[in-house]
Amino acid sequence: MAMDAPGFVFLCCSTICPCFRSRRKDTEEAVLVKEPSSIHSAPSTEMNSVSGKVPASPLRVPPSPGRFSMSPKLDRIGSVHLTMKQVARATQNFSPSLRIGEGGFGTVYKAQLQDGKTVAIKRASKENFDALRSEFRSEIELLAKIEHRNLVKLLGYVDKGNERLIITEYVPNGTLREHLDGIHGSCLDFSQRLEISIDIAHGLTYLHSYAEKQIIHRDVKSTNILLTDRMKAKVSDFGFARVGGNETGNTHVLTKVKGTVGYLDPEYMRTYKLTPKSDVYSFGVLLIEILTGRRPVESRRSPEEKVTIRWAFDKYNNGEMKDLVDPQLKGAVDEKIFKKMLNLSFQCAAPTRADRPEMQSVGEQLWAIRMKYINRVSFMVPIVAEYKCRMHMVQELDACS
Template sequence: MGRRKLLQEPKKKDDEPDHDPKAKRYSASTEAGIVVSGFFLTCCVFICPCVYKKKRETAPSVLTKDPNSSDSTFPLDMNVRAPPEKVPPSPSIVSISPNLIRIEPVHLNMAQVTRATRNFSPALQIGEGGFGTVYKAQLDSGQVVAIKRAKKEHFENLQTEFSSEVELLAKIDHRNLVRLLGYVDKGNERLIITEYVPNGTLRDHLDGQRGKILDFNQRLEIAIDIAHGLTYLHLYAEKQIIHRDVKSSNILLTESLRAKVADFGFARLGPMDSDQTHISTKVKGTVGYLDPEYMKTYQLTTKSDVYSFGILLIEILTGRRPVDLRRPVEERVTLRWAFRKFNEGHAVQLADQMMEEVVDADLLVKMFALAFQCAAPVRNDRPEMKSVGEQLWAIRADYLKSPRRG
């Protein structure tokens, strides 16, 4: 059409210069191109906004912070890094797996917390420690969480522990460590919100308060879980973390009896300088699990956690608390009693009598030997947590090969 229009134009006047016919054809083609380009440009002007609008309408919505949420609560936008697979891989125990169910952070204010805990009802209380009381709470969304509330009478003294637990929990994400979901630090309230682990503590199970007694395989799996959690803290966390209060009442169990290390109130960051071998700090922990060298020198290292784990491993195998004043004098300190019996060649007699199965004597000897090595009085004689996990995994492999009787 553009070309036809050009051909119908009137002839030029005589005073106008003549042009080459080829040049005229080029000019016609150029003007035709401009017309076509203009047509497409016009289409884009009207069509593109429609397409963009439709695309915006179909884009996924982004969640924003609840405007009613207190400024003291926060989402944990953690930069999770998968640690190298240095701990021997297990079908049931891994470091960070993309197949794990992610638990999202929560945003709560005090009104929501009060409603979720029914005004901190004693009926919802699931635990109590030096920091405060722990409540089971169901949020408006239906999600169940655990809320730890600081004791007001110890508020001043517990401020350091509160800050420490929040800071350290925000840096970790591992299947064998209880995950922080949020916190409230406002007025005279200090609250820590974590994932809810429904099956009580390891100590509850060893005491027979949760029905069926743990069998040997379950105890071995729990020990491996704990070792993996501590290995992550010592080697693979963003900064090295020393738990400082590893004990059976701080080990929570899921419905499938997977173990999660909890309560980081006493936890500390490890040495910041690569030349440092320890940090100097006041002694904190629980009687019976405390590293004697740490108590003597005030020097805290990851080997203090290894010592506590050694005591815990003896507890898992024997069912006995580290210190039990109800027992005869020679049996009150479980480590000394167990070490003496072990040296006398009675490792089988050390196994928890509540276990109904017969466990291979060689496996018990290997586990008790590892426990005593972890609980060595001098830290240099103790293995690293990574090595402990590897040895436990090897024991598990031997157990699966051995004949087992009920």
């Protein structure tokens, strides 16, 4: 698939206009405009002026994980120790008003401890209690062995009677899916989406290559990506994760496929063989979701648009890339950068795992895309500003005549 594209530029909403407060039917779509080679070749399509250069993101991460601290041992888990009585008090007896999420393992509640600290408490589903026995132990052991800024941190757990609870850090800014839906009052601009993609890639790279044992998440999706107040992404919910060896090509043969429809690796579904490339596939689907704003499966849309990855691939091949931009991105995005991200998402979501890149390579490619994006936007800022100035002068001359 060709990487080159005609020189189109559509600057992201972080640089030219405020985000929408909510998703609406009359949301203005991003506008495709040709990149001017000179001021005189600038298109007649209006472009909002921008002042100043785009600074490097405060969320900067290295191109690949460097040295990380040694993972804590299982017997050292638990900076938070709670009894069931204390848990009931902290969650107001598992009040629905404190419920902040739902996953394969169970329900997640926001809880405030006696010392004022806010945590998240995940409660195993009662109806699946016996089936979740091994998954509870699996999640505890996994979370105990990992420590990375893009992964949710384990603080403690409770395993008593018919209750199994996991206590983790509270990530206050909701899920990625909620932000794509505009639930939190403002949309994600293109820069934020790129930074979030990098964060997720590095979190998964750590699981695959830098943890004490290789970990396959198995349920990478937008509702399992939590955002901090600074819009830093953290991967959560390891209830379906598997521990493997660090050998290249390590494969797990499972008796049951687990994950979420739309994100599931088709090769894993067909062969029951699980590898880190299954997470790579899910990430590819997630990256398309981040760019388009659409869920992996849109059941209310027409048959040709229901499966987002197929719809996106068809649009891309037909040269209709402007239709793939999330309508919430009012204004525009640099098309060359957008196309590079789409290319990468399609590579990750290749039908066969042999055609997919390793997660570490994905993170490094995203980092390279980010640097190109910053350079291109910084280059375009003075051009757009001067173009607007000239257009204003022309309008004044027309008015005088």
